[in-house]
Amino acid sequence: MIRMIATRLASSTLTIFILVTLVFFMAHLTPGGPAYSILGMKATATSVQQLNARLGLDEPLLKQYAIWWWHLFQGKLGYSYLLSRPVGSLLWQYEINTLVFYTVSIVLSTILSILLGLVQGVYFGSWPAKLIGGLQLAGYALPGFFVAAMLVLWFSVELHWLPASGITNLREVHPGIGSYAAHLVLPVVTVTILTVSGLSRYFGEAVHEELGKDYVRTARAKGVSFTTILFGHVLRNALRPLVTILGLSFPYIFTGGVIVESVFNYPGLGWLMWRSALSQDYPILIAIVLIIGVLTILGNLLADIVNGLLDPRASYE
Amino acid sequence: MRLLLILFGLSICTPAWGADRGDCGTVVVPPNSDITSFDPIFATSVANAQVSQLLYLALIWINRYQRIDWRRSLASAITSPDNGITYDVTLRPWHWSDGVPVTTADILYMFQLIKQMGATYPGYGEGGMPDIIKSLTASDSTHFQVVLKRRVNALWFTYNGLGQLQPLPVHNWGRYTLDQLWQMQSTPAFFRVVDGPLRPLRLDVGLDAVLLPNPAYEGPKSHFERFIFKFVQSDGAAVQQIESGEIDMAGLPTELYSYVRHLPGVHLEELAPAASWDYLAINFSNPNVAFFNDVRVRDAMQDAIDQPELIRIVLHGFGDPVYTAVPPADAALLAPELRQGHYPVRYDPAEARTLLQDAGFSPGPDGIMQKSGKRLSFLDLMAAGSAETMMMTEVLQSELRVVGIDMRVREIEFNQLLALLSGPAVGWQAALLSLSVGGYPSGEGLFATDATQNNNGYTDKTMDRLIDASINQSGLDGLYKYETYVSAQQPEIFFPTPSATYMVSDRLHGANDFLDPAGQLAPDQLWCTAGGAGT
Numbered sequence: 001m002i003r004m005i006a007t008r009l010a011s012s013t014l015t016i017f018i019l020v021t022l023v024f025f026m027a028h029l030t031p032g033g034p035a036y037s038i039l040g041m042k043a044t045a046t047s048v049q050q051l052n053a054r055l056g057l058d059e060p061l062l063k064q065y066a067i068w069w070w071h072l073f074q075g076k077l078g079y080s081y082l083l084s085r086p087v088g089s090l091l092w093q094y095e096i097n098t099l100v101f102y103t104v105s106i107v108l109s110t111i112l113s114i115l116l117g118l119v120q121g122v123y124f125g126s127w128p129a130k131l132i133g134g135l136q137l138a139g140y141a142l143p144g145f146f147v148a149a150m151l152v153l154w155f156s157v158e159l160h161w162l163p164a165s166g167i168t169n170l171r172e173v174h175p176g177i178g179s180y181a182a183h184l185v186l187p188v189v190t191v192t193i194l195t196v197s198g199l200s201r202y203f204g205e206a207v208h209e210e211l212g213k214d215y216v217r218t219a220r221a222k223g224v225s226f227t228t229i230l231f232g233h234v235l236r237n238a239l240r241p242l243v244t245i246l247g248l249s250f251p252y253i254f255t256g257g258v259i260v261e262s263v264f265n266y267p268g269l270g271w272l273m274w275r276s277a278l279s280q281d282y283p284i285l286i287a288i289v290l291i292i293g294v295l296t297i298l299g300n301l302l303a304d305i306v307n308g309l310l311d312p313r314a315s316y317e
Numbered sequence: 318m319r320l321l322l323i324l325f326g327l328s329i330c331t332p333a334w335g336a337d338r339g340d341c342g343t344v345v346v347p348p349n350s351d352i353t354s355f356d357p358i359f360a361t362s363v364a365n366a367q368v369s370q371l372l373y374l375a376l377i378w379i380n381r382y383q384r385i386d387w388r389r390s391l392a393s394a395i396t397s398p399d400n401g402i403t404y405d406v407t408l409r410p411w412h413w414s415d416g417v418p419v420t421t422a423d424i425l426y427m428f429q430l431i432k433q434m435g436a437t438y439p440g441y442g443e444g445g446m447p448d449i450i451k452s453l454t455a456s457d458s459t460h461f462q463v464v465l466k467r468r469v470n471a472l473w474f475t476y477n478g479l480g481q482l483q484p485l486p487v488h489n490w491g492r493y494t495l496d497q498l499w500q501m502q503s504t505p506a507f508f509r510v511v512d513g514p515l516r517p518l519r520l521d522v523g524l525d526a527v528l529l530p531n532p533a534y535e536g537p538k539s540h541f542e543r544f545i546f547k548f549v550q551s552d553g554a555a556v557q558q559i560e561s562g563e564i565d566m567a568g569l570p571t572e573l574y575s576y577v578r579h580l581p582g583v584h585l586e587e588l589a590p591a592a593s594w595d596y597l598a599i600n601f602s603n604p605n606v607a608f609f610n611d612v613r614v615r616d617a618m619q620d621a622i623d624q625p626e627l628i629r630i631v632l633h634g635f636g637d638p639v640y641t642a643v644p645p646a647d648a649a650l651l652a653p654e655l656r657q658g659h660y661p662v663r664y665d666p667a668e669a670r671t672l673l674q675d676a677g678f679s680p681g682p683d684g685i686m687q688k689s690g691k692r693l694s695f696l697d698l699m700a701a702g703s704a705e706t707m708m709m710t711e712v713l714q715s716e717l718r719v720v721g722i723d724m725r726v727r728e729i730e731f732n733q734l735l736a737l738l739s740g741p742a743v744g745w746q747a748a749l750l751s752l753s754v755g756g757y758p759s760g761e762g763l764f765a766t767d768a769t770q771n772n773n774g775y776t777d778k779t780m781d782r783l784i785d786a787s788i789n790q791s792g793l794d795g796l797y798k799y800e801t802y803v804s805a806q807q808p809e810i811f812f813p814t815p816s817a818t819y820m821v822s823d824r825l826h827g828a829n830d831f832l833d834p835a836g837q838l839a840p841d842q843l844w845c846t847a848g849g850a851g852t
Binding site: 030031032033034036037038039040043044045046047048049050053080082083085093108152155156157160164165166167170171173176192262265267271272275278279280 | 342343345348352353354361362406436437439441496499500501502503504521522523524525527531542543545547548549550554558559560561563730731732733735737739740769770772
């Protein structure tokens with residue numbers, strides 16, 4: 001396993017290098033630039049030129065690229081042009097919010113997916129499974145922004161039960177944990193609806209497939225109870241594809257969902273990435289892409305390791 | 318003869334405080350864009366300028382009637398003994414929040430920063446700043462004198478030049494370099510020494526900025542415990558949030574007017590005409606749209622636009638027609654005949670067609686005018702994201718088509734649009750923009766040949782001469798002639814401009830006096846009815 005991890009990490013370094021390089025050059029070659037975002041209507045050729053000089057954007061692109069890597073090797077992610085803050089501390093500030101938001105969402109989604117998938121697998125072909133299947137399709141087909149907007153419309157605007165945006169009630173001088181929790185509800189529900197729709201369907205299929213296998217028939221023939229078979233054997237085996245998908249979702253725990261965070265004005269990394277892309281704040285944008293790349297690779301790796309623990313027959317070569 | 322500029326700025330009386338003015342607790346208001354800086358010398362956006370003006374008092378406060386409100390100004394008197402070259406300014410006794418007196422050294426410090434910044438200073442070139450100043454010297458801690466390199470219109474320099482100066486705490490900031498100040502512009506803790514009504518507590522860029530009343534403030538006190546600028550990312554979100562009580566006021570998205578006007582607990586206030594105007598910038602340097610160089614084509618475009626109808630249909634009546642480079646808020650500075658509505662251009666489609674035929678155009682097979690086989694067609698770029706602007710553009714498109722002008726439209730991101738405007742001449746043909754100008758609406762930065770914001774190649778010797786006269790001669794005759802000529806020439810096609818209309822929570826009062834159309838905020842004017850703290 002150690003050899004597998006080392007090989008995977010080594011090959012991934014090249015992938016990340018290519019990813020960051022592509023994003024760096026694509027971002028810098030896009031028309032516009034941070035100077036225009038900063039100066040707005042006050043932008044003139046001279047002021048843009050002078051501001052670019054101050055920001056170091058008048059240097060040749062290859063030199064800027066080399067400087068970026070040099071700073072990275074020194075542990076620096078750069079300085080946000082628009083927010084006037086070090087990228088590292090900014091990312092950390094927004095990362096915490098995303099981490100809380102997506103950890104809750106993913107844990108909730110996983111539990112619900114397993115429950116729904118078990119019902120769907122066990123009652124495959126009967127009305128409970130068909131009902132769940134219909135809901136899964138509906139949830140899967142709905143775009144995230146639509147689900148979010150509808151939830152806001154119902155629960156914030158119509159019923160006034162939950163806040164529509166932000167992370168705490170701004171009118172409270174010292175917002176408590178309840179305020180944080182209330183602001184998390186709608187974003188978490190949105191992500192959970194979207195995630196469970198796909199994840200539970202995957203898991204339901206896997207449960208149904210496992211239930212049809214020879215080892216289940218043999219166990220039942222030997223008189224092992226269905227509950228023991230389901231939770232002792234089928235669940236474990238059916239979890240493998242789920243773990244793989246969760247591994248791929250791992251980066252979202254850190255980077256957030258651009259659309260959901262934007263709709264709810266939730267200050268997470270996804271939201272920050274969206275804002276940075278619009279204002280061409282390259283240092284933040286590239287740093288987040290770097291994080292996404294690293295986490296995608298780590299997520300895959302983690303999924304393989306967990307799968308290996310679930311089924312020692314799994315090969316890593 | 319000493320010209321007492323105080324004459325320009327009659328003192329403004331304020332109504333006596335009502336006994337029932339209650340505390341609002343927390344007031345939440347969305348800025349019109351992200352707040353990214355508290356520092357006035359880096360304030361490039363209206364939002365940043367607004368927040369910085371809450372922390373640092375301006376030397377002069379120009380109100381919505383284009384007069385100096387001395388009660389809110391740090392200067393107590395400005396005189397020009399030689400009528401336009403020398404300006405003597407007296408500061409009123411004032412203190413920073415740490416108890417140190419505000420002095421002329423703080424003014425000199427800001428002026429040095431402006432000079433260091435050069436063209437990156439957001440107000441560079443406006444009111445001639447800073448290059449027009451020959452010397453700025455302090456005679457003592459409350460008096461300083463500005464001497465210009467040449468005689469200019471005193472009103473112009475006072476409003477557009479001197480108006481940019483404000484004291485910054487040199488005893489607190491003086492040890493930092495410009496680059497260090499740049500890096501700390503969004504750090505609230507750095508701005509602990511202020512002389513304005515509020516001080517910053519927290520800034521989550523792109524989300525909100527929390528401000529607290531400055532306890533040492535020597536002006537009228539605020540009626541709230543906290544003031545929050547909460548960024549709202551869309552018109553729809555603003556409506557949702559004022560409906561759910563998350564914010565207290567927000568600009569009216571006119572496209573949602575029908576819904577908003579029936580909202581319980583919310584009322585609409587048309588505060589004042591806008592201090593800016595919307596317009597179609599046209600590229601005089603692009604050979605593909607060389608027809609823009611013909612004034613008859615430009616006048617025909619203006620004659621094709623039914624501004625009152627656009628205001629009625631798109632803005633639901635919340636707007637003002639604009640035919641020259643004077644924002645509706647500055648109507649007091651319009652030439653008398655323009656004030657009465659006698660512009661050289663007006664809605665007249667028949668006249669528009671005649672003008673185009675005089676310019677050599679004739680209708681093509683598709684109804685679009687053409688000349689020597691070239692269609693009268695252009696591409697208009699507009700910043701993405703505003704439903705109101707898109708609706709306005711669609712109506713405009715159809716009105717231009719009626720007289721045989723084809724306007725195509727493409728939405729792009731705002732900063733990309735700005736980059737195109739500053740790029741090669743062939744990169745763009747026309748662009749829909751909005752612009753605000755200083756208190757004295759002269760055009761030296763807009764239409765003078767090679768002016769800082771004249772990046773569309775407009776050049777006209779008569780315009781240059783009139784602009785020079787408007788800023789160099791005393792009185793308002795020069796400005797009037799310039800305004801009239803701009804209207805006749807249409808160096809950009811002026812559009813109807815939305816007024817400053819707000820959705821205001823019923824608990825909040827004083828919005829009209831709080832928000833000056835020029836963008837200045839008077840937080841002491843806000844108050845709530847008893848029990849309306851809304852915490």
